[in-house]
Amino acid sequence: MIGFVTTEKSTINAELCNLTHISEFYLLGLSDDSELQPTLFGIFLSMYLITVSGNLLIILAVTSDPHLHTPMYFFLSNLSLADICFISTTVPKMLSHSRAISYGGCLTQMSLFLFFGCMADMLLTVMAYDRFVAICLPLHYSVLLNPRCCWILVLVSAFFSVLNSQSHNILILQFTCFKSVEIPNYFCDASQIFKLSCSGSLTNNLFIYLITVVLGLFPHSGILYSYYKITSSILRIPTESGRHKDFSTCGAHLSVVCFFYGTFLGAYCDSTVFHGSEKLVVASVMYTVVSPMLNPFIYSLRNRDISRTLRRLGSRILGTQDLGRTLN
Numbered sequence: 001m002i003g004f005v006t007t008e009k010s011t012i013n014a015e016l017c018n019l020t021h022i023s024e025f026y027l028l029g030l031s032d033d034s035e036l037q038p039t040l041f042g043i044f045l046s047m048y049l050i051t052v053s054g055n056l057l058i059i060l061a062v063t064s065d066p067h068l069h070t071p072m073y074f075f076l077s078n079l080s081l082a083d084i085c086f087i088s089t090t091v092p093k094m095l096s097h098s099r100a101i102s103y104g105g106c107l108t109q110m111s112l113f114l115f116f117g118c119m120a121d122m123l124l125t126v127m128a129y130d131r132f133v134a135i136c137l138p139l140h141y142s143v144l145l146n147p148r149c150c151w152i153l154v155l156v157s158a159f160f161s162v163l164n165s166q167s168h169n170i171l172i173l174q175f176t177c178f179k180s181v182e183i184p185n186y187f188c189d190a191s192q193i194f195k196l197s198c199s200g201s202l203t204n205n206l207f208i209y210l211i212t213v214v215l216g217l218f219p220h221s222g223i224l225y226s227y228y229k230i231t232s233s234i235l236r237i238p239t240e241s242g243r244h245k246d247f248s249t250c251g252a253h254l255s256v257v258c259f260f261y262g263t264f265l266g267a268y269c270d271s272t273v274f275h276g277s278e279k280l281v282v283a284s285v286m287y288t289v290v291s292p293m294l295n296p297f298i299y300s301l302r303n304r305d306i307s308r309t310l311r312r313l314g315s316r317i318l319g320t321q322d323l324g325r326t327l328n
Contacts (some may be wrong), residue, residue, distance in 0.1 A: 022103050024100050024101060024106075025106045025182075026101075026181050026183065027185065027186055028182055030281060030285075045095060047290070048088075048289075050293055051083065051084070051087050051289070051292045054293065054296030055080035055081070055292070057310060057313075058080040058300070059080050060313065062076060062306075064313065065309045065312075071141075071145040072131070072249075073305075075123055075127045075130060075150070075153075078123055079120060082119040082123060083291075084292070085116045086113070086116035086119075089113045089116060089187070090109070090113060090289075093109065093187065106193075109188045110169070110188040110193070111166070113188070114164055114165040115162060115165040119157055119161040120260065121215060121216070122156075122157030122160055122161060122219065123154075124261075125223055126154070126157060127253050128222065128223040128226040131230060131250050132229055133145055134249070135249075135250075136230060136233045167211070168190045172193055176198070177198040178196045179197070179198055181196070185281060185284055186281070187284075194207070194208060220261055227250070230247075230250060234247050255298050256294075256295055256298055259286075259294065263283055263286040263287035263290075263291060
């Protein structure tokens, strides 16, 4: 059964008498309604399988087609891998029977969640830079985004992701006591753990907003600047077909950026204001589950190269199956 039912709560409540030695936390989940459990289990299991298979198809398409061995699709395949890992940090635990999670397990889940979430954030910024160079500086594209530079950009993204993850981890390890062990979400949300701490909430909120500014506002500003220059460059193209061709290469990325940043920043900022609100949980579902699931659909539907490669792969698979039946 999915981890929404109120089991093991007595064990958790027994530990509330001594909150200076926490051994586990209790995830409140999405709903206490037992009648919804089968439906929720089916919905989230289906969304998880769709996300993993869809992003794996993107990776397979990029690696199998030599025409897609370009910086843009290299970054896209890394984004798909980050999305698979991102959703895998939360949904499997959500699908489990127990709501309880050990202290170490909670910090591990939180660290991985922050790492892969930040990695997706950084990769979206890098992909905006890729489109900026391709459209505004096409003659320098092969120099500015050669294979070595692409790997450096991915490694820099990973470095900032580790920095983000471990800075949260180190701060939480300094907490000596907690007001409660109940986390009003379905995963170990760092901002909610901060609110459970007996330490000064002002310091914790300042830290949350600082991280939001550094890893949210700055990359977002880079994306906005890139698209400002891209738009200015496209508008100078004399023919409508030329403008449409250039902008079509950015449409999928722009859609993903708007959805990801809108839900992520909304949930992360609201967590400092709303405690256990349905608004926070819904926003969390949108950027932890729905966003990674929609990315493969957006790129396959709005990118001709990806959709063409996926159709070719499908034809090969079906052709192989038909050949196998004929031989049998």
